[in-house]
Every structure is written in C-alpha cells, then in structure tokens.
Amino acid sequence: MNNVEDNKQLKLKSQLCFPIYALARDIVAAYRPLLEALDLTYPQYLALLVLWEKEEQSVSQLGEQLDLDSGTLTPLLKRLEQKGLVNRKRSTTDERSVLISLTEAGSKLQFEAANIPSKLMEAMPVSAAELKTLQHIICKIRKNIRKI
Amino acid sequence: MNNVEDNKQLKLKSQLCFPIYALARDIVAAYRPLLEALDLTYPQYLALLVLWEKEEQSVSQLGEQLDLDSGTLTPLLKRLEQKGLVNRKRSTTDERSVLISLTEAGSKLQFEAANIPSKLMEAMPVSAAELKTLQHIICKIRKNIRKI
C-alpha cells in the first residue's frame, strides 16, 4: 500500500525547483569575489547594468527590468548613492517619480566591470549549446509560469 | 571603434545569470500561495521535505542537503519550533550537535503538502522532456561551477 511517506514527489532529490533555487545562490556566490573588488553586491551590479545601458531612469523603470519593487530598490539605490555611484532626484515633470542617474564614478565603473561577464562564463562549466538550451527553456518558463 | 559602452556582454538582456536569478524568485512566488495555506515559507518547506525523509537529523545534516549554513538554519528552525513542527535538542553523544526532529504536527503536515508538487508542476509551462533537459544542465552546472 502506498502512503504519503512513499510520495516520491515530496523528496528533495525529485524536486526540480530546489536545483534552480540552489543554482541561483551558486551563481551569486560565483559573482561575489569578482564584485567584491568593485564593492558591489550582485543586485547592485544588475542595477548598474541597466543604468549603463541608459544612464537616467526612474525607479519604476529599473524595477520593471529587474522585476523588483520599490521596497527592494529604494534601499539598494540609496546604498549606491552613498557609494557615490548614482544620483537620485525627483522628476520635475512628475513629482511622484524619482530619477536615478549615473555619477561620473558610476559611469566609469563599467570599465572595471568589463571583464566580469567573460570571467563568470569561464566558471560556468557548460557548452555554448547547452547554455542556449538552458536560456531558451528558462525564458519559456519565466514567460508563462502560471500565477496560481 | 568599439568602446566599453558597446560591450554587449554588459547588457542585462545578454546575461544568462539574470534569468536564473529571476526564475528562482518566480518559483518561490509560485509556491507562496500554496505554502501560505500551510503557514510555511519556501525554505521552511524545503527543510521539512528533508525531515519527512528522515525524521531526526542534525543541523549540519540538514545544511548539507540544503546547502545552507547555521546562520540561515538556526533561526529558520527556531521558527519551525515556534510553530510546533519540530523539536530541537542537543545530542547526548556529541553535545556540539543539535538534533532536529519532527513533532506529531510536523509529521502530519506532509499529508497537507502531498499535492503541492503536482500543483506546482501544473504552473510550470514546459514539457517533461524540457524539464529533464533543464534538470540535467542545471545539475551539471551546480556540480562543476568553478569556485573562483
């Protein structure tokens, strides 16, 4: 007779989601030594990536690209401001929004970050084809994951 | 002439790691409504998964399987203790280690959790074959990701 204790689906090893959750932490850990040299955390680095593409954006524009809300971004951006990497000022045309812009230092930091992506990829032990497959499947899940 | 601003590798869209990081958050978000019914967070659910397989384990044994250290597990397990789902007691044979065991309530909770894996899989919009591929690539990365 099967009972719930034999439910294979409730075993950690048979979970798909645990490896994804653990991999995300592994990746942040792989970035850490590279980013420490720039005194950045991984989420801070992501915010800068977005700003290096377009150097002035509102908090909500950043949030849209990073899938993060103001509860996460406001303190993160204040820390980047403390480090002198970004400026925060209210928009004059819409006083509700706060515009984040790169400082000179924040802009220049991208030269130091230039080699991070390739260094990180060296640490990722998979072929280009596998990476592409991985990317494709993840995008598909992210696009369609059902909001329960 | 290329300059660093044209460095495609420094664009968010060309990052492999961002989707993984974002997917991990999407997955936790997908679990949330299912776990809220059991008054559990996703990491707490993972800890219980491990305990449902073997109902008494040391903190370090849990940490090994979940890839988490005592800094994360100690408070998490105290919260599970508060909810009456686990007991914590020092081992008599080695006073350094703390044994975590399921209470009656903690053990019974697995009946309520029995349908979570299948419900979650319904929310994951990918074929079984793609899941298998995903699992394979992720395991490979996790096994070999280089400690820089």
Added chain:
DNA sequence: TTAATTTAAATTGTGCACAATCTAATTTTG
C-alpha cells in the same frame, strides 16, 4: 473643478542568505 481613483516611492515588518566571529565540545598531537 472638486471628489474619487490611480500611480510612484517610501516605509514597516518578516524572513531568508551569508560572511565573520564567538563559544563550547571534541579530536588530534606532541
């Protein structure tokens, strides 16, 4: 044009993650 609604950030509170440090128990070594 005022009242109601919506929107953008900020704030508050909870719960991870994880580095670094500390304490106490155990094991290893000289």
Added chain:
DNA sequence: CAAAATTAGATTGTGCACAATTTAAATTAA
C-alpha cells in the same frame, strides 16, 4: 595526559526580497 587544532552551532551585522501600508502627486470622472 595537556595543549593545539578542529568541529558544531549560535550570534551579529549587512543586504536583499516582498507583502502591506502610507504619503503625496497626478489623472479621471462626476
């Protein structure tokens, strides 16, 4: 054996994530 080294867990401090609420500004509707 005693001193040194190792191990297990707890603690401290920082930084996300995110739900829920608040405040103020802007938009819409009556």
